[in-house]
Amino acid sequence: MSALLVLVALGLGLAGVLVLRHQRPAWYWLAIGGWLAVLRVSFGYSSVMEACGLTVPPSRMRLMLARAANREVPPNRPPRLVRMRITRTGLVMRLRLCPGQDAFDVATSTDRLRHSFLMHAVTSREVKAGVVEVRMTGYDVLRRVQIPARAERSLLRVPVALVDDGSVHYRDFREVPHRLDLGATVSGKSVSLRNLVTELAPQPVALVGIDCKQGVELGPLARRLSAFADNPDSAADLLEALVERMAQIYLVIRREQRISVDIPDAEITADIWGLPEAIRPTPVVLIVDEVAELLLISSNSEKKRRERTMTALVRLAQLGRAAGIYLEICGQRFGAELGEGTTMLRAQLTGRICHRVNDEGSAKMALADISPEAVLAATTIAPNQQGVAVLGDSSGGWVRGRGPYVSLRRAVNVCNRYAHLTPDLPELAPFRPALPVAEPVDLAKPVPASA
Ligand SMILES: Nc1ncnc2c1ncn2[C@@H]1O[C@H](COP(=O)(O)OP(=O)(O)OP(=O)(O)O)[C@@H](O)[C@H]1O
Structure with a gap:
């Protein structure tokens, strides 16, 4: 009997060693x-x-x-x-x-x-x-990330990463409306955007994409995008159209407030979430991949366009939340080289992610407002740890985590599957990607190679 116990204990010990x-x-x-x-x-x-x-x-x-x-x-x-x-x-x-x-x-x-x-x-x-x-x-949870199936999902709150203590990190747009995602090349920014789009695709949310890398990252996801721009000129027009939409929504909120003021005990709202559901505008998530391509200029003639773009971005960041417009901005750096207004825009981007960076200066652009330890943690991410990032917000809290790997193929499949949910926003109609609506795709079945 005691020999059996010793054998069982040895077996368990061996299994424990294997785990570690x-x-x-x-x-x-x-x-x-x-x-x-x-x-x-x-x-x-x-x-x-x-x-x-x-x-x-x-x-x-x-x-x-x-x-x-x-x-x-x-x-x-x-x-x-x-x-x-x-x-x-x-x-x-x-x-x-x-x-x-x-x-x-x-x-x-x-x-x-x-x-x-x-x-x-x-x-x-x-x-x-x-x-x-x-x-x-007990093991490196960031080595192969899988978001637990029972992670909660609700409107504009989606699980996006696993933290190194095993908990799930959520992107909650209503709590942290705007976020800046920095990282060197091949650090995992585009994969984290893909992950975000696949999580938001099944929700009643309008996704608007700006990808001035000729649309290579967001272009294939176009079926689930309500508006899309793949060059700085159309991006500037698109951003101004979004500002126009924001102004219209403010008028709607104002109109509803006037009714409520006359009625005692009625709730008075200052954002879209207090509006009756029937007239509540669809929330919009604006995704910008590689912000430098959008803002860097090579000649003086482009200066005016950059000013228009920056002004629209700053206005959306300052006033967009109440109108249900949320920003997710990705880039390799986010400093003064992007032009006037960068600091003002950065100050409005409460959420911060910093993937691997090549220098401390870039980490500071994302995390210096959070804590010096967060900057240090970002500079220690190794080049082979793509997707690992320091996730924080300007309240001072930060964690180290990694999003799951989402291939472009999978992201395209999910976007095609939920293409029928893409909201039609009249203000952004000129920017709606011209694509036929796809049949829902069964994700379990193998799919042909074309998007
Ligand atoms: N979360 C992840 N888990 C595993 N591998 C990842 C993850 N994120 C990224 N990778 C790997 O890193 C590669 C580069 O990722 P990605 O294209 O997102 O980088 P990037 O920062 O957008 O680079 P660039 O700025 O050059 O476009 C991916 O092809 C993938 O192999």
């Missing part, structure tokens, strides 16, 4: 690795906390009681382990801190905890005063 060495998928971690980690953490908890400097000396009361009862001096106390949960990527522990400890103590010990508990990564965050959540991942 060969970075097995989530099901493997859940089935075996998670339970081994629970045992390891439970048995070694007090000694690891002591070794990592996360214990406090016994209170005076306990010392007094020990002395009165003539017992030996009580040991140092670790934070109380309130809860431990296995997730698909590792473990989550909730700790109640001892008096005198703070969340920063745990944050500075995460690397020591990682080594002590044989985990791939450990992060911590304060949940409420005195309670800290420690998330441990």
Whole structure:
């Protein structure tokens, strides 16, 4: 019997080593690795906390009681382990801190905890005063990213990346209306745009694309785009048409407000979300791939066009949210070289993503307003980690994550499948890509190579 137990223990140990060495998928971690980690953490908890400097000396009361009862001096106390949960990527522990400890103590010990508990990564965050959540991942979750099937999706809130602590990062347009996505060439910007378009395609949202790289990235997705521009001249016209649409929507909101003011207790709205559904304009997500192609000029004759483009972009960024117009702007750099107005535009882009960059200056353009650590984290992304990025917003929070790889073929299939949902916006009709509406595509079946 005892030989059998030893064999089982050896088998489990070997499986655990495989989990850690060969970075097995989530099901493997859940089935075996998670339970081994629970045992390891439970048995070694007090000694690891002591070794990592996360214990406090016994209170005076306990010392007094020990002395009165003539017992030996009580040991140092670790934070109380309130809860431990296995997730698909590792473990989550909730700790109640001892008096005198703070969340920063745990944050500075995460690397020591990682080594002590044989985990791939450990992060911590304060949940409420005195309670800290420690998330441990058993394998590199960013190596092959799969967004969990049960990730929540709602209007204008879509899962876009997996964070290195195993949680899902959402792009919530109503919370963070505009976002800037920077990264060197081949860092994964276009793939993250594709991912965003495939997530938004099934929603009642108008997608507007500007891709001045002759439309190579967004052109194939044209069936799901309500408007599209593939050169700076038509992009300037398209942006002005969007500003015009925004002005019209403001008039609608104003008109509705006047009715509500006369009616006591009625809700008064200042954006499209308070309008009755019947008259609520369709929200628009404007996607700009490679903003430098849109704004850089080579001669003075193009200066006027750039001014028009920049003015329209700044106005959309400043006023678009209430009219349901959201911006997603991608580029390799976003500095003064793009011309007057760049800083003003950047100040309005609350959300920030920074993929791999070639110099600290580029990382600072995206993340300097967030935190110096975020800038440092972005500069350490290796060239072979395409798609890995620092995701933050100007409230100061940031995480390291990676979006799933979405091939252009898959993005085209999804856009073709939902082409019938493409809203028709009369103001943008001249920019509607001239394409026949495709039959819905069955994603399970193989498809021919043409878009
Ligand atoms: N999330 C990801 N997971 C795995 N591989 C990725 C991911 N994102 C990008 N890649 C790889 O990196 C390659 C380049 O990505 P992408 O075209 O998005 O880069 P980019 O930043 O848009 O480059 P450029 O500015 O030159 O267009 C992709 O073809 C793909 O092989």
